[in-house]
Amino acid sequence: MPSSLDRMSPLRVAVADDSVLLREGLVRVLVEAGFEVVGAYGDADQLLADLDNCAPDLVVLDVRMPPTFRDEGVRAAIRLRELRPEIGILLLSQYVEVVYAQELLSSGRGGVGYLLKDRVASLDQLRDAVERISAGSTVLDPEVVAQLVGRRQDPLVSLTPREHEVMTLVAEGRTNAAIAKQLVIGIGAVEKNVTSIFQKLNLEDSGSDHRRVLAVLTWLQR
């Protein structure tokens, strides 16, 4: 990923959101978090048209944008994946839909994120998400994961409460180290839990964070 290579220069971020209020807020928080905002647009088409000019490492997209205010952001993200797979994508929305998360992940590559807009009010959360995405990870909103886990309650009974917690964090795209920090347990304990979960769910624990997320999500969606 380009961003991890040249850590010296700030990450170039472009924003597309039709609401001026939120767009300005986003730009301010991104700048404050130490990123370089190279463009802010009112809809996805403007952003895609200006891609070569602003050359972002990562784009932040609102889901509902003109002209129809439906799922323009999701469709723009999918097109962007085809055009320039190296650009990271952070999809923001007032609500989260599991369907959109699935579509975003279906490209099979990491470097994508889907978060509720509320999360970006926190500088730390936004910076964390943008950095993880640009490092090739997957960042999913806890609410998406909650919706997914919520629909599969019964078969998950076989997981211990701790394993359940760990699996939720894996699905959100956390690394073992981050999970250990959040749950205040040792990395060894996290690894043990993850191995156990993947065994119980008949999954293969493939190295990269994105593949782990995909494995868990695929299983949850069955």
Place this chain on the structure above:
Amino acid sequence: MTTDTVKKSRNPYGKLWRQAPREFLYLMLGFPIAMTGFGVAISLVATGVGTLAIFLIGFFVMILALYVARGFGLVHVNLLEWTGRKKLERPDWKDDLAAKGFGGWLSAVLGNGHYWLYLLHTTLLGFILTIITWTISFVWITISLLGAFVWFVPAGYSLSEPEWFLSEWFFGLLNVSTQGWDLNLADNIIVSIVSLFFVATLPFVTRGLVLTHWGLARGILTAFRSDGLRREVESLEASRGAALSAEGHSLRRLERDIHDGPQQRLVRLRMDLAAAERQLDANPAEARQLLTEAQTQASDALEELRALSRGFAPPLLLDRGLVAALESVTSRSAVPTTMSAQLPEGLVLPSEIERAAYFVVAELVTNVVKHSNAANAEVQLTVEPGNDRDSLLIHVSDNGTGGALITTEHGLAGIDERIRGVGGRLEINSPEGGPTRVTAHLPLPKNPADRAPIAV
């Protein structure tokens, strides 16, 4: 062989013959039925009129006569349809009005023109027409059969004295000598030829007579145009009432939810922010604490608003339409649920139908999870073509324990109300022990091009 039968079915004369036995049976049966109906109705009317002046009982005898006329008239209409004629629209008997007390009953029967028209049919018009058509068809069938019958009459058997021969008379008219002929044989041949003509025309006659009956029945035994209007107005009023009440409920709930939730939080948020501003210089630690609390209030308010708007208009429904939204609902269900939609290409559903369909399915799927103990469930969407307007058909079935009723506890009453709100109806088939099959019919708007012109 095959081509032969195909040819036959295309042959209009053959088609006429295939209906003829039923039509004939109808014309024959119609007579004893009409006689009985006439006898009973006329004597009741006579008794009723006779006792009217003396006792009030006459009234009730009259009403009884009207009911009898209704019964016989309906038998007649059903028999007519059985012969293969086009369906006749049944009148509006206003039985719902009659069920509402004594006064309603009187006005529903005595004040309903249909009863009197049926009485007119039973005692006069239908009766007379039946006598005429019965006679014609009886004569026709008799002559048709005579051609076969005459060959079995022994030669020399005669009704007249001196012997009279049809052939002698007939050829006499033509000035042809019948000297040396076998007059019996000649008679039989003439009768058979005439009889063959009657046989050949029999289906035309039965069809013609049945059509006469049908015409009369359509004239006086069918619904008035105003009946249809009355029914439509009633069902519109009912559905409007249900819609208003459902809308009203929802609005009140929304108002209360906003008031109890986000509104309170925003008020608290302003208080926290104002307090933080006051504390900013004097007590920065306190101010930070207040600002943290303010953030919590703000995110909780957002959370609640999101839940509220999801409850009123699910984002996916607005973004991607009904099928995508329902696929999301069914895939999320704890009971494995399959979803299939067979909707015509390019079908655009009105948003109120989409919303109703969405909540109905969501609610039913929730019910399956909560009450049915089912292992599997199925949701199907189809469009049911109707002669008046098409309907969106929603089937939700499960292999659970059944026993679902429209009671508040199962939420089916709310679903029913929601469906009636858009002019639809709900069918529940849920025997004790299962399985449960619930069908919702949601009427789609009439295609303007198909709309029948309104006759005044």
